[in-house]
Amino acid sequence: MAHISGSHRSQLLLLPEAVDDYVGADNPVRFIEAFVDGLDLAAAGFARVLPKATGRPGYDPADLLKLYVYGYLNRVRSSRRLEAETHRNVEVIWLLRHLKPDFKTIADFRRDNRAAFRPVFREFVLLCRQLDLFGRELLAVDGMRIKAVNNKDCNFTRGALAEFIRRADEKLADYLRRLDDSDVQDERAGGTVGRGEDKLKEKIAAIQGKRHRHKAMLAELERTGEDQVSLTDPDSRAMARMTKVGVGYNVQLAVDVKHKLIVEQEVCNRVLDMGLLAPTVEAAMATLGVDRIEAVADKGYFKIEEVEACEKAGITAYLPKPVRGPAVRKGFFTKEAFRFEPDKNVYTCPAGQTLSPCRRGRSRDNVKIDYANPAACKACALRPRCTNTYRHVSRLENEAVLDRMAARLAARPDILDHRRETVEHPFGTIKQWMGQCAFLMRRLENVRGEFSLTALAYNIRRAITLVGLPDLIAAARA
Numbered sequence: 001m002a003h004i005s006g007s008h009r010s011q012l013l014l015l016p017e018a019v020d021d022y023v024g025a026d027n028p029v030r031f032i033e034a035f036v037d038g039l040d041l042a043a044a045g046f047a048r049v050l051p052k053a054t055g056r057p058g059y060d061p062a063d064l065l066k067l068y069v070y071g072y073l074n075r076v077r078s079s080r081r082l083e084a085e086t087h088r089n090v091e092v093i094w095l096l097r098h099l100k101p102d103f104k105t106i107a108d109f110r111r112d113n114r115a116a117f118r119p120v121f122r123e124f125v126l127l128c129r130q131l132d133l134f135g136r137e138l139l140a141v142d143g144m145r146i147k148a149v150n151n152k153d154c155n156f157t158r159g160a161l162a163e164f165i166r167r168a169d170e171k172l173a174d175y176l177r178r179l180d181d182s183d184v185q186d187e188r189a190g191g192t193v194g195r196g197e198d199k200l201k202e203k204i205a206a207i208q209g210k211r212h213r214h215k216a217m218l219a220e221l222e223r224t225g226e227d228q229v230s231l232t233d234p235d236s237r238a239m240a241r242m243t244k245v246g247v248g249y250n251v252q253l254a255v256d257v258k259h260k261l262i263v264e265q266e267v268c269n270r271v272l273d274m275g276l277l278a279p280t281v282e283a284a285m286a287t288l289g290v291d292r293i294e295a296v297a298d299k300g301y302f303k304i305e306e307v308e309a310c311e312k313a314g315i316t317a318y319l320p321k322p323v324r325g326p327a328v329r330k331g332f333f334t335k336e337a338f339r340f341e342p343d344k345n346v347y348t349c350p351a352g353q354t355l356s357p358c359r360r361g362r363s364r365d366n367v368k369i370d371y372a373n374p375a376a377c378k379a380c381a382l383r384p385r386c387t388n389t390y391r392h393v394s395r396l397e398n399e400a401v402l403d404r405m406a407a408r409l410a411a412r413p414d415i416l417d418h419r420r421e422t423v424e425h426p427f428g429t430i431k432q433w434m435g436q437c438a439f440l441m442r443r444l445e446n447v448r449g450e451f452s453l454t455a456l457a458y459n460i461r462r463a464i465t466l467v468g469l470p471d472l473i474a475a476a477r478a
């Protein structure tokens with residue numbers, strides 16, 4: 001018995017099938033079509049929404065946007081690969097109605113409309129809100145680092161530049177000394193020594209050239225006040241990624257815990273997360289249409305000014321306090337072992353002694369008060385576990401805001417696990433399943449556009465899983 005065989009490739013079909021027959025009713029491209037057709041692309045900021053009256057007709061931005069949304073949903077992000085898909089992928093042929101833009105047109109569209117992808121992401125979040133996919137009560141916030149188009153060798157910090165210049169000076173001094181020695185030997189030998197001199201001179205010239213370039217970069221850093229310079233993508237920064245340091249961008253996500261959908265995303269080049277919680281959650285609140293919300297993040301965001309800003313903006317923040325400081329390093333009692341009594345304005349120490357205010361000072365922008373009881377420490381049996389001389393405990397004048405947050409966290413210890421489970425879903429999906437471990441474009445504004453498409457694709461896939469394609473298409477058409 002023979003195997004099942006297909007039609008002969010050169011056979012003409014009597015009734016050619018329509019492309020529509022290849023795309024089932026449950027194909028996500030049908031949602032992409034409905035969603036993009038329902039957008040006001042001019043309001044979103046897309047260029048050339050209205051065709052020019054004269055000249056060669058251009059592509060409709062709606063078609064190119066559909067191509068990009070399809071690409072990001074299917075792990076095809078490069079313009080050359082997207083062009084290839086327009087020739088061979090029946091879903092793309094259906095979506096673009098046989099249009100075949102070249103890779104340059106596709107790439108130019110992404111670059112020229114980079115700022116418009118963010119409103120498109122937001123429109124989809126609003127669609128999810130209509131479908132009641134957000135709990136609008138608790139947001140999990142976290143940042144992830146995504147690699148930039150910039151090798152680590154093309155990034156220089158002030159410290160690295162100063163160190164290179166120091167070493168270059170040492171090497172130059174050594175080479176020049178060796179050059180002088182060889183001149184003396186050459187003279188003594190009547191000009192027969194010195195075949196290695198040319199090589200030495202070449203090395204000196206190379207080091208001097210490199211030193212000059214590093215010196216210029218250091219001078220530029222001094223002028224701009226920046227801490228580092230990246231040569232390939234000037235906006236990218238060296239930042240910690242897990243245990244390694246890579247050159248990339250900091251991507252902030254605010255994820256609603258109900259269904260792990262991304263409400264707000266922002267790419268920046270700040271090395272630390274500190275100071276990014278309140279702005280990220282405030283933007284998410286505006287999209288969700290709420291004036292109060294809870295937000296949980298990790299200790300990387302812990303900063304008293306941040307917690308205060310959250311309280312003012314109607315955000316109930318949950319941030320674990322990092323355990324650090326000289327007492328921790330020396331293995332002494334941490335501050336948590338000392339109980340503050342607000343009515344009396346004193347601390348009670350582990351030995352039950354009272355520590356009273358003894359000194360006022362400043363810690364950055366905050367007033368700091370030190371509490372101590374030297375007489376009690378002198379006779380204390382616990383002193384080896386507490387201090388070398390006498391112990392003082394510092395408290396910021398506005399630290400009550402941290403006490404309130406600590407009490408909230410103590411009442412809901414599970415909220416930190418909830419945060420991790422929530423944010424790991426988009427992070428894992430984006431990096432592992434969608435394969436976005438590195439940006440394709442350079443410069444901050446471009447990567448912001450790129451990540452808006454990534455976050456949109458993540459949300460679309462999640463919403464399809466949650467409500468199903470027919471309901472999503474119906475909502476997009478409504």
Ligand code: SF4
Nearest residue numbers: 349351377380386391
């Ligand atoms: S050393 Fe001082 S602060 Fe520490 S436990 Fe003893 S009395 Fe209290």
